[in-house]
Amino acid sequence: MMLRTPRLLIRSLLASDQQALHDLNSHDEVQHFLRSAIPSEEEDAASLHRQLAANRLHHDLGHVVAVPAEDPSAPLVGWFHLRPGPDGDIFNPELGWRLHPSVWGQGLATEACRALLEHAFTTVQASSVTAETLAANLASRRVMARLGMAETGMRDWTSPDPVPGREQGVVQARIGLRTWLDTHEDVRSALHELQAWALKERDKSALETLRTLGMDLARIETDGVRASQDLVAELARARGIRW
Ligand SMILES: CC(C)(COP(=O)(O)OP(=O)(O)OC[C@H]1O[C@@H](n2cnc3c(N)ncnc32)[C@H](O)[C@@H]1OP(=O)(O)O)[C@@H](O)C(=O)NCCC(=O)NCCS
Numbered sequence: 001m002m003l004r005t006p007r008l009l010i011r012s013l014l015a016s017d018q019q020a021l022h023d024l025n026s027h028d029e030v031q032h033f034l035r036s037a038i039p040s041e042e043e044d045a046a047s048l049h050r051q052l053a054a055n056r057l058h059h060d061l062g063h064v065v066a067v068p069a070e071d072p073s074a075p076l077v078g079w080f081h082l083r084p085g086p087d088g089d090i091f092n093p094e095l096g097w098r099l100h101p102s103v104w105g106q107g108l109a110t111e112a113c114r115a116l117l118e119h120a121f122t123t124v125q126a127s128s129v130t131a132e133t134l135a136a137n138l139a140s141r142r143v144m145a146r147l148g149m150a151e152t153g154m155r156d157w158t159s160p161d162p163v164p165g166r167e168q169g170v171v172q173a174r175i176g177l178r179t180w181l182d183t184h185e186d187v188r189s190a191l192h193e194l195q196a197w198a199l200k201e202r203d204k205s206a207l208e209t210l211r212t213l214g215m216d217l218a219r220i221e222t223d224g225v226r227a228s229q230d231l232v233a234e235l236a237r238a239r240g241i242r243w
Helices: 015-025 041-057 108-122 138-146 177-183 185-201 204-212 217-223 229-238
Strands: 002-004 008-012 062-068 078-085 089-099 128-134 150-155 170-176
Touching: 002 108, 008 108, 015 041, 015 062, 015 078, 041 062, 062 108, 078 108, 089 108, 108 128, 108 138, 108 177, 128 138, 138 170, 170 177, 185 204
Parallel strands: 089 128
Antiparallel strands: 002 008, 008 062, 062 078, 078 089, 128 170, 150 170
């Protein structure tokens, strides 16, 4: 996987990221709501090994790192996953994040996650994306909110690890395709344009596909919004619509 944002390059994990990932995991602030002890080098090497193996199973999902867009050889900005949900469900993947403390508070987690959501809803064709965090992890909950994810429930912290705030439980959050379309102006515009084309061409299968996305046919015809041609083409291609 390779994605670009204004400030970041997001790429699949490499075996050569081992030391950089261990450095990221060695900050007390990073581990505060994750586990009560810093992982050893051996534990991190074993995690990396598992993640690389998982990445080989799914080309468009998995564990990724973000590096500065202007200098991809600079130290890692963060680590993320967009991995299959429970029971290996690739169409309802789970998003997770972990950033180097030196870059917190600059909107980088949100920026990277927005790109991962776009990837999930276009390339992977996910119907929803979920995330979880300890209720006490307010920064993570803020990232969820900024992404348009709604908190859908709570569960107990089941690990024996006595992480601070575990007694408040774990918040579960989700964003569905329709909500994502509504909160993402570029994509909404792109779909409107795609729909206008499908109406003009009277392409039944394209219209049916767009209808399944909940598009409002009557409104679309009068909107006249301009779209990003790249995004339209990508969406159309991803859904097998002639463009
Ligand atoms: C969670 C984390 C990824 C956020 O990264 P970030 O790049 O600082 O995130 P962003 O800048 O995109 O957004 C952070 C938001 O949280 C808010 N925030 C940060 N710390 C906060 C706190 N202690 N309490 C409440 N809100 C907080 C910020 O103000 C910002 O919201 P705003 O811009 O609307 O004001 C980062 O703190 C981190 O890596 N934490 C450790 C690992 C972790 O806990 N991962 C999640 C496990 S589920």
